[in-house]
Amino acid sequence: MSLLNNAVDSIQVGVEDFDMGDDRRNSSAIRNIFAGVLLLYKEKLCRLSPENDKELLIKKKISPVINENGELEFQGNGHNTVDVQMIKELFKSLKVNVDWQRFNEVNKLRNNLEHYYTEQSPDAVREIVSKSFLLIRDFTVNELEENPVSLFGEECWQSLLNVADVYEKENTECRASLDKIDWKYGIVTSILPQIRCNLCHSSLIFAPYAEDSYPTINLTCRSCDNDFCFDDVVSTCVKDSLYGDYVRSVMDGGESPYDTCPECQGDTYIHEEECCIKCEYTQEYTHCDDCGERMSLEEQYLEGRCGYCEHKWQQIMAE
Numbered sequence: 001m002s003l004l005n006n007a008v009d010s011i012q013v014g015v016e017d018f019d020m021g022d023d024r025r026n027s028s029a030i031r032n033i034f035a036g037v038l039l040l041y042k043e044k045l046c047r048l049s050p051e052n053d054k055e056l057l058i059k060k061k062i063s064p065v066i067n068e069n070g071e072l073e074f075q076g077n078g079h080n081t082v083d084v085q086m087i088k089e090l091f092k093s094l095k096v097n098v099d100w101q102r103f104n105e106v107n108k109l110r111n112n113l114e115h116y117y118t119e120q121s122p123d124a125v126r127e128i129v130s131k132s133f134l135l136i137r138d139f140t141v142n143e144l145e146e147n148p149v150s151l152f153g154e155e156c157w158q159s160l161l162n163v164a165d166v167y168e169k170e171n172t173e174c175r176a177s178l179d180k181i182d183w184k185y186g187i188v189t190s191i192l193p194q195i196r197c198n199l200c201h202s203s204l205i206f207a208p209y210a211e212d213s214y215p216t217i218n219l220t221c222r223s224c225d226n227d228f229c230f231d232d233v234v235s236t237c238v239k240d241s242l243y244g245d246y247v248r249s250v251m252d253g254g255e256s257p258y259d260t261c262p263e264c265q266g267d268t269y270i271h272e273e274e275c276c277i278k279c280e281y282t283q284e285y286t287h288c289d290d291c292g293e294r295m296s297l298e299e300q301y302l303e304g305r306c307g308y309c310e311h312k313w314q315q316i317m318a319e
Helices: 003-019 023-048 084-094 100-117 122-142 148-152 154-179 186-194 230-251 297-302 307-318
Strands: 059-066 072-081 218-221 227-229
Touching: 003 023, 003 122, 003 148, 003 154, 023 084, 023 100, 023 122, 100 122, 122 148, 122 154, 148 154, 186 230, 227 230, 297 307
Parallel strands: none
Antiparallel strands: 059 072, 218 227
16 A cells, blocks of 8 residues: 555544544544654655655665666665654755644644643644644645545545634634734734643633733633633743744853743743733843943842942952
8 A cells, every 4th residue: 555545544534533523532533644644745755756766765764875787876774764854854955845833833732632631622632633734735735736635535625624614713713802902012922822721722712801901811711611811821832932042042152032030930031021021020120330231130139230240349348
C-alpha cells in the first residue's frame, strides 16, 4: 500500500473516531489525523525522489555510493524514515511550502491534549481538527495537486469542513468580543492570540463585558463555561508568546523581553512597556541617583543606587 493510501486511511479513521463523539476516542482521532498529515508530507518527498529510488528522500540515512557504471549516486539505508525536523529542512531546500507556524501549533496542542485535556474540552479537540484540516487542504491542493474530495471521500471531507466552519464561527465571535476591550498596552494586544482557558485549555475565550477596565477583565470559556479573569492567564500568555524571543535574546547576550515582577511575582514585567502588565507595577527607581545609569528590577531594593554605586558606597562607609 502506498504512502498516500496510508495517509488517506489514517485521516479517514481519525475523522471517524472524532465523529463518534466519544471523549475516549479523542486521543485516537488526533493521533491518526496528525499521523496522516506527516504521511502526506512523506508522500511529497517520495514524488520528489529520483526514479531509481522513489523512497530515497524519506530515508533517515542517505549515503553517497558509486554505482556499477562508476557514477555517483545516493542510496537510502535502513528502515528509519525522516522525522519532523528533517522534513522541515528538506522542504525548505526543495521549496515545498507548508505553514509551519500552524503545524507547530497543532503539534503543541496535540501534545497538550494527550497529556492533560482529553476529557475536559471537546472544543480543544475541535480546534486541532479544524487547524489540521487547513494544513491538509492547502498541502493536498497546492503541493500534491490532488482533489481533496476525491482523495479523502465526500463523507470524510464534509466532516472536516463542518468542524472547521463551526470552530471558525465561534472563534470569530470570541475574537470580536476581545477586540472591544481596551487592553491598554500594545504588548497585551499582541499576546491575545495565545489566550486559553485555564481549566480546559480551549482557545474559545469570550469577553462578556466590553466596559471592563484593564487589568480587571472578566472572561468566559465557550467550551467549558469556566469564568476567570485575564490576570489568571496573563503570565502563561506572556511565556507562550515571548519565550522564543527570550531564548534568542539570552543566547545573543541581550535583555529578556519580560522579567519576574517584584510586586506580584508573575513573569509579566515587560521591559518594552516599562511596567508589569498584570499588576501594573512600575519601577520606583529607574536611574541611579549617583551615576545616572539605568537601574534593573533587581536593583530596586537598593533605593536609588545601582549595584556598582552601592558597592562603592559600602566601601566608603567601611573605611
